[in-house]
Amino acid sequence: MDKTKNFSEWYSEITKQAGLCDLRYNVKGFVVFMPWSVSSLKKMYSLFERELEATGHKPALFPALIPEENFLKEKEHVEGFAPEVFWVTEAGGEKLEQKLAMRPTSETAMYKMYSLWIQGVSDLPLKIYQSCQVWRHETKATRPFIRSREFHWIEAHDVFATQKEAEDQVKQDMNTTEKVMHKTLGVPFIYFQRPEWDKFAGAVHTYGADSLMPDGRTIQQPSTHLLGQNFAKPFNVSFTNEKGEKDYCWQTCYGPAISRIYASVISVHGDNKGLILPFQIAPLQVVVVPVQKKGFEKKIGEKAREIAEKLCGHGFLAEADESNATPGFKYNYWEMKGVPLRVEVGARELESKEFVLARRDTGEKMKVAENDLPKKVGEFGEALSENLRKRADEWFSKQVHSANSMDELGEQLDKGGFVKVPLCSVEMSGHNCADEIKSKTTGDVRGTRFHPEEKPAAGAKCIACGKPAKELVYVARQY
Numbered sequence: 488m489d490k491t492k493n494f495s496e497w498y499s500e501i502t503k504q505a506g507l508c509d510l511r512y513n514v515k516g517f518v519v520f521m522p523w524s525v526s527s528l529k530k531m532y533s534l535f536e537r538e539l540e541a542t543g544h545k546p547a548l549f550p551a552l553i554p555e556e557n558f559l560k561e562k563e564h565v566e567g568f569a570p571e572v573f574w575v576t577e578a579g580g581e582k583l584e585q586k587l588a589m590r591p592t593s594e595t596a597m598y599k600m601y602s603l604w605i606q607g608v609s610d611l612p613l614k615i616y617q618s619c620q621v622w623r624h625e626t627k628a629t630r631p632f633i634r635s636r637e638f639h640w641i642e643a644h645d646v647f648a649t650q651k652e653a654e655d656q657v658k659q660d661m662n663t664t665e666k667v668m669h670k671t672l673g674v675p676f677i678y679f680q681r682p683e684w685d686k687f688a689g690a691v692h693t694y695g696a697d698s699l700m701p702d703g704r705t706i707q708q709p710s711t712h713l714l715g716q717n718f719a720k721p722f723n724v725s726f727t728n729e730k731g732e733k734d735y736c737w738q739t740c741y742g743p744a745i746s747r748i749y750a751s752v753i754s755v756h757g758d759n760k761g762l763i764l765p766f767q768i769a770p771l772q773v774v775v776v777p778v779q780k781k782g783f784e785k786k787i788g789e790k791a792r793e794i795a796e797k798l799c800g801h802g803f804l805a806e807a808d809e810s811n812a813t814p815g816f817k818y819n820y821w822e823m824k825g826v827p828l829r830v831e832v833g834a835r836e837l838e839s840k841e842f843v844l845a846r847r848d849t850g851e852k853m854k855v856a857e858n859d860l861p862k863k864v865g866e867f868g869e870a871l872s873e874n875l876r877k878r879a880d881e882w883f884s885k886q887v888h889s890a891n892s893m894d895e896l897g898e899q900l901d902k903g904g905f906v907k908v909p910l911c912s913v914e915m916s917g918h919n920c921a922d923e924i925k926s927k928t929t930g931d932v933r934g935t936r937f938h939p940e941e942k943p944a945a946g947a948k949c950i951a952c953g954k955p956a957k958e959l960v961y962v963a964r965q966y
């Protein structure tokens with residue numbers, strides 16, 4: 488398994504070997520997520536949910552089925568999503584009077600209800616999120632966690648009395664992405680304002696967090712959308728303002744796709760031995776491996792169990808591996824699964840009461856007195872997560888390049904990462920130039936950097952049409 492030489496092969500191999508999913512389910516584009524990945528996914532859900540609740544969001548659960556009449560209300564939205572919708576047309580052997588969409592996203596389910604819930608200013612802001620699955624009939628090639636026809640995400644839908652509050656919410660969503668995906672999970676990204684032609688269907692503006700995979704291709708991570716009043720009007724999400732007049736609300740939505748973020752976490756941090764999981768989301772944080780010696784079997788086994796129990800008592804996820812395999816086999820196996828820390832228990836250690844604590848990311852080993860183990864496990868775990876983030880940041884920072892011609896862009900894209908190029912416009916009129924970039928280099932225009940804002944050099948020309956460039960856009964090959 489060589490991650491740098493052949494990432495695609497590494498990815499297929501590791502998702503199988505580490506037992507993350509089973510691709511043999513007999514509906515195309517649908518996969519079974521297995522315990523080792525789901526344990527981490529649940530922890531990732533918690534990290535995002537905690538952050539959302541800390542910023543005033545409340546949880547709810549909306550039905551998975553959306554009647555067609557809701558779906559048809561916002562014109563751009565329906566045009567954008569219609570080609571991907573799974574429809575339920577029959578139930579109990581009878582044809583339904585109205586067909587029902589399996590939600591591809593929940594605007595049209597939630598805003599129908601929001602219009603009943605919101606009457607006056609005192610009902611605002613309304614900030615609701617739900618953790619759920621959505622279904623989209625993807626036509627692009629599917630890959631486990633990266634793209635499937637069913638994915639697991641959180642969607643937060645917020646409603647405000649003013650445009651300013653909605654704009655601030657967009658920034659708060661970006662901050663949530665920074666705190667969880669980057670600070671905690673160690674996955675770097677850049678937020679781009681998407682060009683007009685690549686916005687979420689129905690949004691005023693879309694801001695997408697683009698991360699990179701080890702092969703240099705970009706993967707879209709959490710987007711946040713300023714919906715303005717585009718949905719409020721057709722769904723009548725309105726309130727009576729202080730003057731007693733009817734006003735339409737301002738809305739935003741934010742969608743961290745947990746399964747997709749997991750794809751980034753395992754891809755960015757893993758190495759040729761397998762996964763390396765950040766300490767906070769590892770299903771097992773410490774594995775205790777008995778190194779057996781004839782005559783000491785019972786004592787060594789007991790000590791390994793005792794240490795694991797003690798660590799569990801301190802709130803860590805620890806387990807003694809008492810299977811019959813050799814210590815070497817166990818080391819390799821748990822390293823492949825990405826377990827952050829390992830404690831080795833041998834005959835010598837029984838006497839010295841000092842145990843070897845090994846780190847998955849650096850391979851570093853340290854002797855630790857038995858009583859200090861819980862403290863050191865905490866410190867090492869934190870250091871591991873921080874090191875993963877630092878390593879990823881260092882790599883990511885070298886992946887932004889510049890080009891001033893189509894040839895140069897093509898050459899840079901072959902090396903991977905983002906390439907900044909001058910473009911005439913990101914309005915609708917810029918569409919032709921983006922198409923030309925796509926057909927000549929297979930690169931996609933991801934948009935303009937949200938913060939800090941960047942502009943092309945004075946006198947720069949659009950690399951496609953040669954007209955004066957108004958924007959500096961980032962181009963990358965995408966997943």
Ligand SMILES: [Zn+2]
Pocket residue numbers: 910911912917920949950951952953954
């Ligand atoms: Zn142009």
